[in-house]
Amino acid sequence: MVVCVCNAIREQQVREAARNGSATACQAYRSLGRQPKCGQCIPFARAIIDEERTVA
Ligand code: FES
Numbered sequence: 001m002v003v004c005v006c007n008a009i010r011e012q013q014v015r016e017a018a019r020n021g022s023a024t025a026c027q028a029y030r031s032l033g034r035q036p037k038c039g040q041c042i043p044f045a046r047a048i049i050d051e052e053r054t055v056a
Pocket of ligand 1: 003004005006007035036037038039040041042
């Protein structure tokens with residue numbers, strides 16, 4: 001599933017970034033070489049990151 005339409009970032013990439021230490025959506029996007037644009041995806045990205053970090 002695509003999380004961020006502006007950057008075409010997939011859920012899988014956000015999960016990977018979270019496992020590699022990104023604690024926020026901005027950090028995760030930056031680690032993927034991208035940055036938030038419209039910001040609509042931030043709550044969704046954050047939920048995924050939180051989930052990944054509690055599991056890990
Ligand atoms: S959908 Fe992610 S910044 Fe627009």
